Amino acid sequence: MNKMGGGAPDTSKTSKLERYNSYLRRVKYTNLLAASSKLLFRLTLLAALLLLFFFFTLNPPTTSQYSSHHPHRLLSSSSSSLGGPAWEKQVRISAAPRRPNGLSVLVTGAAGFVGSHCSLALKKRGDGVLGLDNFNSYYDVSLKRSRQSLLNRHRVFIVEADINDAKLLAKLFDIAPLSHVLHLAAQAGVRYALQNPLSYIQSNIAGFVSLLETCKSVNPQPRIVWASSSSVYGLNSKTPFSEHDTTDQPASLYAATKKSGEEIAHTYNHIYGLSLTALRFFTVYGPWGRPDMAYYFFTKDILNGKDITVYKTSDGEEVARDFTFIDDVVKGCLGALDTAEKSTGSGGRKRGPAQLRVYNLGNTAPVTVGRLVGILEELLGVKAKKRVVKMPRNGDVPFTHANVSLAYRDFGYKPTTDLGSGLKKFVKWYVGYYGVQSRAKRGSDQSAEE
Numbered sequence: 001m002n003k004m005g006g007g008a009p010d011t012s013k014t015s016k017l018e019r020y021n022s023y024l025r026r027v028k029y030t031n032l033l034a035a036s037s038k039l040l041f042r043l044t045l046l047a048a049l050l051l052l053f054f055f056f057t058l059n060p061p062t063t064s065q066y067s068s069h070h071p072h073r074l075l076s077s078s079s080s081s082l083g084g085p086a087w088e089k090q091v092r093i094s095a096a097p098r099r100p101n102g103l104s105v106l107v108t109g110a111a112g113f114v115g116s117h118c119s120l121a122l123k124k125r126g127d128g129v130l131g132l133d134n135f136n137s138y139y140d141v142s143l144k145r146s147r148q149s150l151l152n153r154h155r156v157f158i159v160e161a162d163i164n165d166a167k168l169l170a171k172l173f174d175i176a177p178l179s180h181v182l183h184l185a186a187q188a189g190v191r192y193a194l195q196n197p198l199s200y201i202q203s204n205i206a207g208f209v210s211l212l213e214t215c216k217s218v219n220p221q222p223r224i225v226w227a228s229s230s231s232v233y234g235l236n237s238k239t240p241f242s243e244h245d246t247t248d249q250p251a252s253l254y255a256a257t258k259k260s261g262e263e264i265a266h267t268y269n270h271i272y273g274l275s276l277t278a279l280r281f282f283t284v285y286g287p288w289g290r291p292d293m294a295y296y297f298f299t300k301d302i303l304n305g306k307d308i309t310v311y312k313t314s315d316g317e318e319v320a321r322d323f324t325f326i327d328d329v330v331k332g333c334l335g336a337l338d339t340a341e342k343s344t345g346s347g348g349r350k351r352g353p354a355q356l357r358v359y360n361l362g363n364t365a366p367v368t369v370g371r372l373v374g375i376l377e378e379l380l381g382v383k384a385k386k387r388v389v390k391m392p393r394n395g396d397v398p399f400t401h402a403n404v405s406l407a408y409r410d411f412g413y414k415p416t417t418d419l420g421s422g423l424k425k426f427v428k429w430y431v432g433y434y435g436v437q438s439r440a441k442r443g444s445d446q447s448a449e450e
């Protein structure tokens with residue numbers, strides 16, 4: 001029966017069906033719309049990610065770019081304005097050796113602690129030295145500027161640029177026939193990796209690869225000596241540490257990046273015939289040192305009457321280091337440069353087997369941190385306010401101890417400075433540099449007269 005009445009045909013079923021169909025069509029359409037907008041959103045996101053990827057691959061952030069966006073920023077100067085005839089002349093003159101068969105060395109990290117000492121030593125014996133440094137703000141930039149002034153007085157020119165600047169690196173090799181690279185630019189410090197891990201990747205891995213990429217392509221390829229670290233031994237308990245020991249237990253990101261550097265060196269040696277020598281430095285100290293290192297900031301804090309924190313191991317043992325004096329390390333660096341064989345590649349291709357070496361540069365006589373503090377107290381004439389605490393898990397290792405027989409065999413490396421004599425020289429420099437007027441000054445004057 002037609003509920004609508006009259007003789008009209010019964011359409012209630014058809015219209016219900018139509019309404020239902022149209023409902024289904026609407027649902028389908030809405031679903032389709034939702035699905036396609038989801039797809040559109042995903043495609044846009046993918047495109048944006050791809051764009052970002054290509055942007056950063058083609059324009060890797062330099063340390064300076066990185067700095068301005070990062071909470072723990074490392075400010076450095078830009079190299080975009082470098083160039084011109086006067087600048088090129090400075091580069092050429094600085095890199096030119098002044099003795100027959102002298103080396104022409106690019107020293108990266110030349111305004112750094114080891115870099116400035118090595119640059120001076122090379123220049124003094126008649127080699128050409130061209131410095132490169134980004135003057136980042138990891139520690140007091142004015143100290144780096146003072147080292148730069150010192151080098152300037154000895155006619156060593158420092159190019160202000162980042163090792164990640166591949167164009168600039170290629171330009172330097174174009175201008176000057178650089179025979180060797182002493183690569184010391186790095187993000188140093190074991191504990192700072194907890195605060196700024198990416199700076200280690202940026203300098204010690206990306207920067208190193210950027211340098212090697214340039215070196216493999218230039219003709220002739222330079223010989224490269226570079227700074228690895230005692231920290232690669234990590235939790236190794238076999239003493240003294242030998243280059244034959246396994247180094248697969250890094251305790252810090254710093255150590256891991258230095259270890260990666262050694263593996264990367266192997267690759268570039270294997271593929272491109274680059275001659276590469278890694279030097280594992282053992283806690284290098286001395287005048288013009290690094291303010292982030294314990295002996296340096298202990299000196300400052302002891303003089304200022306501030307507490308110092310001395311670590312002990314979780315077993316309550318004293319922590320010890322094979323502290324190595326800068327002059328000994330400089331001799332090791334020069335010995336490694338002098339015995340480095342030619343790279344064998346040309347036109348970016350390997351033409352034969354090339355030298356690949358790793359050496360410890362240590363002092364072979366570990367000293368506890370407690371004893372280090374004791375020596376500083378004597379030299380400064382001030383009692384330290386010590387707080388002995390268990391070593392936090394911050395990347396530190398309990399002890400280091402170098403076996404240096406390989407370096408002795410191959411280039412006569414023989415450390416001659418004990419911690420007492422080395423710290424005496426450091427304190428004398430420190431009180432002079434900072435103009436410290438205290439018992440420390442009198443103490444160091446007395447020691448200098450002895």
Ligand SMILES: O=C(O)[C@H]1O[C@H](OP(=O)(O)OP(=O)(O)OC[C@H]2O[C@@H](n3ccc(=O)[nH]c3=O)[C@H](O)[C@@H]2O)[C@H](O)[C@@H](O)[C@H]1O
Pocket residue numbers: 188189190228229230231281282283284292293294295309310311319320321369396397398
């Ligand atoms: O050989 C290396 O390859 C490394 O050497 C250096 O690292 P380390 O040997 O750790 O030197 P450094 O920090 O001076 O601490 C010295 C001692 O003081 C202890 N230490 C430290 C800080 C503190 O507050 N208290 C303390 O007891 C601490 O436990 C340690 O026992 C370089 O910094 C590094 O860049 C890298 O080159």
